[in-house]
Amino acid sequence: MIKAAIFDLDGTLLNRDESLRNYINNQYERLTNHLGHIPKEKYVERFIELDCRGYVWKDKVYRQLVDELNIVGITPDELLQDYLAEFKNHCVPFDHLNQMLEELKHSNLYLGMITNGYGQFQMDNIKALGIEDYFDVILVSEWEGVKKPNPELFYRALKKLGLSANECIFMGDHPDTDIKASQNVGMKAFWKKDHQWNDVEADFIINDLSEVPTIIRDLNKQPILQDKKRI
Incomplete structure (x- = not known):
């Protein structure tokens, strides 16, 4: 029984796949002052690749993104804190x-x-x-x-x-x-x-x-x- x-x-x-895509698109739009030099599609797709469907924690993902995409004016830790605070608003x-x-x-x-x-x-x-x-x-x-x-x-x-x-x-x-x-x-x-x-x-x-x-x-x-x- x-x-x-x-x-x-x-x-x-x-x-999670749809939630993550919603979140990372939104992050790009909200932080365009720091991310606008990167094509949006490139930022979104690279984040999703590095995330490996959640099996890589975001501190590592954001450190690599900052290095690869020459992101300045915002730190990996600040991007991580944004993820922790905002992801829940995009859950599907x-x-x-x-x-x-x-x-x-x-x-x-x-x-x-x-x-x-x-x-x-x-x-x-x-x-x-x-x-x-x-x-x-x-x-x-x-x-x-x-x-x-x-x-x-x-x-x-x-x-x-x-x-x-x-x-x-x-x-x-x-x-x-x-x-x-x-x-x-x-x-x-x-x-x-x-x-x-x-x-x-x-x-x-x-x-x-x-x-x-x-x-x-x-x-x-x-x-x-x-x-x-x-x-």
């Missing part, structure tokens, strides 16, 4: 996010979130999406002192929820830190399909968030005997 749905944030609930959810969460809560499921990243930054983004109150537990790697794919994060979420792994699904976009990691602790893994990867060995592949409640309802209708036969 599935009693909880636990989610990754970036690339799963938050459309994936379609049907609130609808999905509402349906899951109405089905009396517990909801959790496990995300890598800096604590306050991630919480600001969660609040910007307007979804904080849906969740019974939110774990952010900086505050926990451990990050996915370390199983400890998943075990901590289970402990806080008072549930066992086979009572939970985990949904994320990364094949290793989300899918394999959650399967390794005994959860069913829902992969939020991402064009960057193919042939991800998840229990379920999700194209749209609206699919999630139906799949969980179907799982909970399956007789226990049927599950045993499939093992």
Whole structure:
């Protein structure tokens, strides 16, 4: 019986690619006095390349941008502080996010979130999406002192929820830190399909968030005997 749905944030609930593009376009326009000598497209695309879909922290990204593009009058740290303060204003959810969460809560499921990243930054983004109150537990790697794919994060979420792994699904976009990691602790893994990867060995592949409640309802209708036969 599935009693909880636990989610990754970036690339799963938050459309990070679109959010980042919105933010960096806006930063260029706001700071045009310092950045205007650079073609806007070049600034935006180079930032996105250096960011590596969030796997390179922005202090390094901005240091390299300043050096490469001859940015003067503003420091890498000032650009970083702008990112920390302003990114939350450009957060874009994936379609049907609130609808999905509402349906899951109405089905009396517990909801959790496990995300890598800096604590306050991630919480600001969660609040910007307007979804904080849906969740019974939110774990952010900086505050926990451990990050996915370390199983400890998943075990901590289970402990806080008072549930066992086979009572939970985990949904994320990364094949290793989300899918394999959650399967390794005994959860069913829902992969939020991402064009960057193919042939991800998840229990379920999700194209749209609206699919999630139906799949969980179907799982909970399956007789226990049927599950045993499939093992």
